[in-house]
Amino acid sequence: ESYNANHFFAERHSMVRxxxxxxxxxxxxxxxxxxxxxxxxxxxxxxxxSSLQGVRDGVAQVTxxxxxxxxxELPIANLIGDMAFYNTDPLVMAFASTEFxxxxxxxxxxxxxxxxxYGGGYSTSEYFMQCNTPIRTLEDIKxxxxxxxxxxxxxxxxxxxxxxxSIPSSEMYTGLDAGSLDCAVAAADALDSFSLKDVVTDMxxxxxxxxxxxxxxxxxxxxxxxxxxxxxxVLFNQMAYYLGEHRIEFDKDVEKAVQSxxxxxxxxxxxxxxxxxxxxxxxxxxxxxxxANAKERGVEDPEVILTSFKALIDKWDALLAxxxxxxxxALAELARTEIxxxxxxxxxxxx
Amino acid sequence: xxMLTIGWIGVGCLFGLLALRMSIGIALMIVSFVGISVxxxxxxxxxxxxxxxxxxxxxxxxxxIPMFLLMGFIAANTGLTTGAFDLLKLLLxxxxxxxxxxxxxxxxxxxxxxxxxxxxxxxxxxxxxPEMLRAKYHPSLATGVVAASGTLGSLIPPSILMxxxxxxxxxxxxxxxxxxxxxxxISALIYMGMxxxxxxxxxxLAPRSNEIFDLSRFFGLLWSVWPFPVLIMGVLGGxxxxxxxPTEAGAVxxxxxxxxxxxxxxxxxxxxxxxxxxxxxxxxxIFFLSIGAIMFTRFMGLSGVPRSLSDAMLSVSDNQIxxxxxxxxxxxxxxxxxxxxxxxxxxxxxxLPVLESADVNLIWFGxxxxxxxxxxxxxxxxxxxxxxxxxxxxxxVKLSDIISGTTWFIAMDVVTLFLLIAFPxxxxxxxxxxxx
Amino acid sequence: MDRAFRRLTHxxxxxxxxxxxxxxxxxxxxxxxxxxxxxxxQGTVEISSxxxxxxxxxxPMAMVEYDDEQISVDLLFTHFxxxxxxxxxxxxxIATAGxxxxxxxxxGLDAVRAFNVGEVVMGSRQIIVWPARCMLPLGFGLxxxxxxxxxxxxxxxxxxxxxxxxxxAA
Ligand code: NA
Ligand code: NA
Numbered sequence: 001e002s003y004n005a006n007h008f009f010a011e012r013h014s015m016v017r018x019x020x021x022x023x024x025x026x027x028x029x030x031x032x033x034x035x036x037x038x039x040x041x042x043x044x045x046x047x048x049x050s051s052l053q054g055v056r057d058g059v060a061q062v063t064x065x066x067x068x069x070x071x072x073e074l075p076i077a078n079l080i081g082d083m084a085f086y087n088t089d090p091l092v093m094a095f096a097s098t099e100f101x102x103x104x105x106x107x108x109x110x111x112x113x114x115x116x117x118y119g120g121g122y123s124t125s126e127y128f129m130q131c132n133t134p135i136r137t138l139e140d141i142k143x144x145x146x147x148x149x150x151x152x153x154x155x156x157x158x159x160x161x162x163x164x165x166s167i168p169s170s171e172m173y174t175g176l177d178a179g180s181l182d183c184a185v186a187a188a189d190a191l192d193s194f195s196l197k198d199v200v201t202d203m204x205x206x207x208x209x210x211x212x213x214x215x216x217x218x219x220x221x222x223x224x225x226x227x228x229x230x231x232x233x234v235l236f237n238q239m240a241y242y243l244g245e246h247r248i249e250f251d252k253d254v255e256k257a258v259q260s261x262x263x264x265x266x267x268x269x270x271x272x273x274x275x276x277x278x279x280x281x282x283x284x285x286x287x288x289x290x291x292a293n294a295k296e297r298g299v300e301d302p303e304v305i306l307t308s309f310k311a312l313i314d315k316w317d318a319l320l321a322x323x324x325x326x327x328x329x330a331l332a333e334l335a336r337t338e339i340x341x342x343x344x345x346x347x348x349x350x351x
Numbered sequence: 352x353x354m355l356t357i358g359w360i361g362v363g364c365l366f367g368l369l370a371l372r373m374s375i376g377i378a379l380m381i382v383s384f385v386g387i388s389v390x391x392x393x394x395x396x397x398x399x400x401x402x403x404x405x406x407x408x409x410x411x412x413x414x415x416i417p418m419f420l421l422m423g424f425i426a427a428n429t430g431l432t433t434g435a436f437d438l439l440k441l442l443l444x445x446x447x448x449x450x451x452x453x454x455x456x457x458x459x460x461x462x463x464x465x466x467x468x469x470x471x472x473x474x475x476x477x478x479x480x481p482e483m484l485r486a487k488y489h490p491s492l493a494t495g496v497v498a499a500s501g502t503l504g505s506l507i508p509p510s511i512l513m514x515x516x517x518x519x520x521x522x523x524x525x526x527x528x529x530x531x532x533x534x535x536x537i538s539a540l541i542y543m544g545m546x547x548x549x550x551x552x553x554x555x556l557a558p559r560s561n562e563i564f565d566l567s568r569f570f571g572l573l574w575s576v577w578p579f580p581v582l583i584m585g586v587l588g589g590x591x592x593x594x595x596x597p598t599e600a601g602a603v604x605x606x607x608x609x610x611x612x613x614x615x616x617x618x619x620x621x622x623x624x625x626x627x628x629x630x631x632x633x634x635x636x637i638f639f640l641s642i643g644a645i646m647f648t649r650f651m652g653l654s655g656v657p658r659s660l661s662d663a664m665l666s667v668s669d670n671q672i673x674x675x676x677x678x679x680x681x682x683x684x685x686x687x688x689x690x691x692x693x694x695x696x697x698x699x700x701x702x703l704p705v706l707e708s709a710d711v712n713l714i715w716f717g718x719x720x721x722x723x724x725x726x727x728x729x730x731x732x733x734x735x736x737x738x739x740x741x742x743x744x745x746x747x748v749k750l751s752d753i754i755s756g757t758t759w760f761i762a763m764d765v766v767t768l769f770l771l772i773a774f775p776x777x778x779x780x781x782x783x784x785x786x787x
Numbered sequence: 788m789d790r791a792f793r794r795l796t797h798x799x800x801x802x803x804x805x806x807x808x809x810x811x812x813x814x815x816x817x818x819x820x821x822x823x824x825x826x827x828x829q830g831t832v833e834i835s836s837x838x839x840x841x842x843x844x845x846x847p848m849a850m851v852e853y854d855d856e857q858i859s860v861d862l863l864f865t866h867f868x869x870x871x872x873x874x875x876x877x878x879x880x881i882a883t884a885g886x887x888x889x890x891x892x893x894x895g896l897d898a899v900r901a902f903n904v905g906e907v908v909m910g911s912r913q914i915i916v917w918p919a920r921c922m923l924p925l926g927f928g929l930x931x932x933x934x935x936x937x938x939x940x941x942x943x944x945x946x947x948x949x950x951x952x953x954x955x956a957a
Contacts, residue, residue: 004653010518010521011703012521040652042696043696044648044649044652044696045649045652045653046402047402047403047406047407048406049406049409050401050402050403050406053398053401053402054398054402056398057394057395057397057398057401057402058391058392058394058395058398059391059395059398059399059402167411167596168410168411168412170412170514170515170518171411171412171514171596171598173514173517173524173525174509174514174596174597175596177525178590178591178592178593178595178596179592179593180593180594180595180596180599192521193518193521194518194524195517195518195521195522195523195524195525197523198523198524198525198526199525
């Protein structure tokens with residue numbers, strides 16, 4: 001039977017290419033056509049801010065959702081998503097947030113309240129400052145206009161004396177080109193995918209977090225309950241595979257984009273100590289803000305949640321250090337044995 | 352009944368409802384709502400109602416539309432542009448249809464400041480059309496020229512459509528921008544040529560001005576035109592100087608128009624009040640229609656009509672030119688009922704693999720696509736530019752006149768399109784300089 | 788009744804007009820402050836998109852409907868005989884009122900939900916948006932009523948379109 005899958009990135013993006021387009025093909029094969037996802041990309045089915053609502057209402061049966069769009073509906077997911085600086089290894093954050101989303105009872109309750117069955121997480125590659133002017137030191141960054149993804153990123157900009165600007169990603173190019181923007185802070189595949197390499201002259205490799213708020217796969221509840229446990233297992237196995245696959249592909253795209261921007265004359269610099277220290281200072285100070293925000297949105301024990309999430313991050317940091325992180329199969333195996341195999345397909349999301 | 356069948360029935364019903372003089376927005380909403388209910392279920396249909404309007408209206412880049420409308424209404428209501436057109440009238444007095452050609456030029460200039468065709472049309476309609484009507488130009492020519500030239504807003508950089516296309520196809524937005532310059536100028540020149548020939552053949556379209564060129568009058572007018580270049584240069588200079596983004600430019604332009612009117616002592620309460628009322632009514636009605644259009648785009652996407660049409664066409668041949676001609680046909684047909692951005696989002700995923708396997712240059716194809724989407728902006732029933740113009744003129748010109756006026760320009764667009772397809776260098780020459 | 792409704796829709800249109808001016812001033816001031824003092828007004832993007840724009844589009848909607856300013860195609864309509872014109876208009880008013888009621892009901896539910904969770908958006912600042920959500924059911928709802936009123940006017944033989952056809956008044 002045919003169902004709708006929704007993602008608001010373009011079809012060529014590493015988060016759609018594998019985890020949605022290929023995923024749909026494999027799921028159709030392995031379920032013998034019982035589940036055929038029709039992939040709608042680039043927001044052609046649901047606007048970015050409405051994907052959570054859309055999957056709840058059954059406009060789509062599975063969707064990607066960027067958590068920052070719904071801070072009030074998903075306070076816990078946003079608390080977790082805002083922890084973007086504790087560990088900036090995207091692979092670790094993708095796996096840790098996935099395990100958290102599938103197993104943490106408070107988080108599970110939050111998904112349920114919002115009418116969605118959590119399938120698995122993701123993470124973008126590190127966010128870097130991509131600028132039309134050299135940024136090397138803390139002094140350089142003062143007063144600069146940075147396009148920020150909101151939340152913790154905007155607070156970081158203010159912490160270092162820069163001016164956070166919130167504009168849609170489609171305006172990054174013209175902003176940098178015309179000079180109304182000094183830097184775009186985003187994953188560096190934007191050099192290619194948003195053509196920023198035409199207008200960016202300098203990139204600083206200070207890892208300003210990475211984005212993993214929300215979920216890569218969230219399922220419509222009636223859909224999830226209507227399919228057989230065997231087919232749920234098929235979905236689990238495929239998500240386990242593409243959890244690692246999208247990370248590898250994403251990093252490859254970034255590498256390619258950076259290389260071609262360098263060939264075009266872009267300078268890549270490492271941050272000096274003043275910048276690194278400023279970031280470390282910010283990370284330590286910001287946790288209080290995270291906790292306060294979460295409390296304001298009605299989360300009862302944000303500290304406890306953060307502690308358990310940090311434990312998961314540390315666990316995955318250790319586990320992933322022991323595998324070849326370029327080997328998709330090895331990553332998939334780890335995701336299965338450590339996460340998905342422990343979940344009961346006959347009960348998960350059903351009760 | 353298959354989803355595809357439901358999609359086609361929906362298209363048929365849409366035309367039926369429109370014939371009843373139902374507002375286009377409501378007709379689109381009803382067909383989409385009922386269509387999605389039948390295809391999926393009512394929960395999903397309600398989901399579309401719930402998800403789309405708020406996120407559509409709450410899109411920052413669309414704030415430019417009311418702002419550019421306001422700028423145009425203020426400019427027109429305070430007589431700010433009269434001087435400029437008096438001068439152009441004087442200069443082009445001997446040229447048949449000179450005022451219409453001057454409008455094409457002004458639209459082209461404005462397009463270089465505005466990223467959107469609709470904003471360009473909105474801004475220029477109140478500036479240029481009343482002047483032409485006053486000079487006894489035929490209403491269909493006076494409006495057709497602005498509706499069509501307004502579409503230059505997307506072809507001449509900056510261009511929101513090109514940004515979206517560039518992101519979608521991972522092509523350089525900078526190269527796309529540069530690539531649009533020559534095709535934009537060619538489009539404008541072809542429009543002007545057509546205007547001149549038509550007006551020379553039938554002078555009743557555009558009565559000749561009997562003004563005699565008088566040097567002292569020329570210098571007098573030269574002084575009175577200052578607001579027009581100040582306004583355009585303020586908007587253009589601000590964007591290219593990096594002071595503000597094309598989206599912010601609308602608000603700055605409106606403020607500037609008010610400031611100029613104050614300096615010229617022509618800002619009356621009445622002018623301001625009616626500019627605001629006109630802006631509000633135009634914005635509200637345009638967005639109402641657009642909400643319907645994006646719901647319909649979702650309905651089309653779910654039904655698979657665009658996909659099945661493109662699949663069918665692409666299975667015919669793998670020759671580059673044949674494919675591009677078929678895509679052109681497809682876009683012109685779908686462009687009648689689907690809005691430009693939606694059309695691009697729904698068809699490109701299907702088209703891209705085929706274009707790549709036929710080794711089509713995607714910058715070149717991008718320019719062709721933009722030109723085709725522009726044609727869609729002036730073809731009824733979903734032709735936003737027509738309605739922007741119609742409401743900007745507060746209904747003074749009949750919609751049917753506007754539609755018939757644009758047909759000549761659409762014919763010229765087809766000529767331009769053939770030139771662009773036949774001579775890829777028209778699009779690719781400038782980018783090749785940039786790359787080299 | 789008719790006059791009171793007209794006054795209400797006109798008043799809401801003026802509020803929308805106020806939104807236009809405020810948005811212009813806010814964005815312009817933001818640009819000026821950014822250019823000269825590097826101190827943008829935080830939240831300009833979110834306030835413009837979620838408050839000014841929603842007000843500009845939704846609040847005048849009833850007046851736009853009432854005054855027959857919605858965009859429609861009258862190519863065929865003008866050639867209809869009088870009875871068919873009347874029938875078409877009646878069908879149109881009923882359909883419009885029906886569709887707008889659906890929009891009102893659903894966006895009303897959304898507004899309630901948004902109020903309950905205290906909906907906010909994250910820009911550079913956290914901005915509360917649930918009050919903006921309430922403008923949707925208000926705008927759609929009043930526009931639905933406007934369509935019903937036009938239907939009643941049609942039954943009473945009053946002119947309901949901007950086309951000044953003599954055969955309507957009769
Ligand atoms: Na333009
Ligand atoms: Na059209």
